[in-house]
Amino acid sequence: MLLAPLLALIATSTARAQPPGPLSWPITLRADDRPAFGAPPPGWDRPGDGIPRGRLEMVSYDSRTVGTRRRLLVYTPPGHDPQRAYPVLYLLHGIGGDETEWQRFAAPEVLLDKLIAAGRAQPMIVVMPNGRAQPNDRAEGNVFAAAPAFARFERDLLDDVIPAIESRYRTRTDREGRALAGLSMGGGQALNFGLRHTDRFAWLGGFSAAPNTLPPATLVPDAAAVASLKLLWLSCGSKDGLLRVSQDLHAHLQTLGVPHVWHVPAHGHDAAQWKQDLHHFVPLLFR
Template sequence: MQRSHQSTWASIPLLLALSLFASAQEPQTGGFGPVNLGPDDKAAYAVPPEDFLAERDDTPHGKLEMIEYDSQSVGTTRKMLVYTPPGYSTEQQYPVLYLLHGIGGDETEWRRFARPNLLLDNLIAAGKAVPMIVVMPNGRAQKNDRAEGNIFSHAPAFAKFEQDLLSDVIPTIESRYSIATDREQRAIAGLSMGGGQTFNFGLLHLDKFAWVAPFSAAPNTKKPEELIPDVDDAKAKLRLLWISCGNKDGLIRISQNMHQFLKKNDIPHVWHVDGNGHDPQHWSSSLYWFAQEVFQPADAPEGDSKGESAE
């Protein structure tokens, strides 16, 4: 749910588009609304350095490739973008991050918004991120999965992607790449509609994902009590629940509701509210900080820029 293909979004103001979409039959109804900030709604991290997405000649580069797979759940051949880190070797097993896009995007959106390959190259070279594989699938699980026509009508396909992810995407990746297949080495993150998918698929499949990071979650997000029916189970299985939103984002109440539920139930998590809106600046910044937390051992030192608002 964000800016994407020019043909789709050029004539539709973003706030209006999201309001129209979310006024349908969403788990958390309503589109953009007023931003009401509370005492917990503050930044847990600093603004990233200006060059965090820069391509550096002296930095080893990973590989970014588009692959195809046969989706039995959708009934067609689909595409996803895969990043392998510098020095990738089949003699090593890597953790994997599944990175989901928004309602107006596709498997190329993260590359356009955040250059995740360069972001990871730079962090890995600096010793700030674990070498990992990043998978950017198409979260619109329908035969015509392009972001065209009435994209608001595609909402059911984003829900259906749960089956495609679990039954087709993950098995494909684990059969073609050298992947550590236990849940501790598998993460899911996403922006906007993909943030809602991250909440829904990650928290309802803690047997599959130990690291969950929704950014600017959209109204497709299920209610907190549906996502975490067993508080003790969530506490035991979650390695990290990392939630972010911008303080100018009219959808912030969705993430605020989840933060308050987690706080009330003493479920550890990060709640990061930066100075952005529902925009690529927030999503790239969130990926920058989450990438430094995910797959780290429990006793890893915290970064110097982490603030006081992590729960």
């Protein structure tokens, strides 16, 4: 079921400058499709003067799932203490990105440094892996053809990425110490994997989730399935052709009475949306 929407998306796209079909889906706004948060304060995404800074590090790990050595980008917070067990946010990219995508368009190290310095976010480690679990994991050629590799990443994340991080850094290893979120394709992955493994993740975020997202009733068959979650976040821009993916899950959660964040600001399927999502999402974690 995971691949069917992606294969349909492939069929509607060509090697051209036109967006894939679903990005052009008609948008019908509903009464509660509105922002849950205001605009960030001035300077929110600019490096702060005189505040402690965290560190970005490119890390390699052996992936038994893929059979190769792979890379991921890791943020450690200011004053990182190797003897302290930190919570971890696993942050996933979109279909055309890789382990550097978040750093290139959002500079999460800047956002985290400022939020931590202001006391608004808990010090945490942020892991940005490559969600394309195949030997050539570069975003090149027809990126939609990697749909099976995005599904296979579930095993790479659980069996290879998390153990690699927990062996290299001192981290919390309880579910309350792990969060999983992503944008677009990565948003679908975060919901698909996280809602199947609430024993591993207590904090979940889907930013502009793509059509790889499983049907709502499959993701959340009943309220009991997600009762242990500390946070379930859904967001999508009101000008985004993929809005219906998140709308349908939001409506299903409402029917079941499942608490969740529903955030619909005036953005499209774009970097400005996801960067602000991260800014608002991070302070809610590990409280």
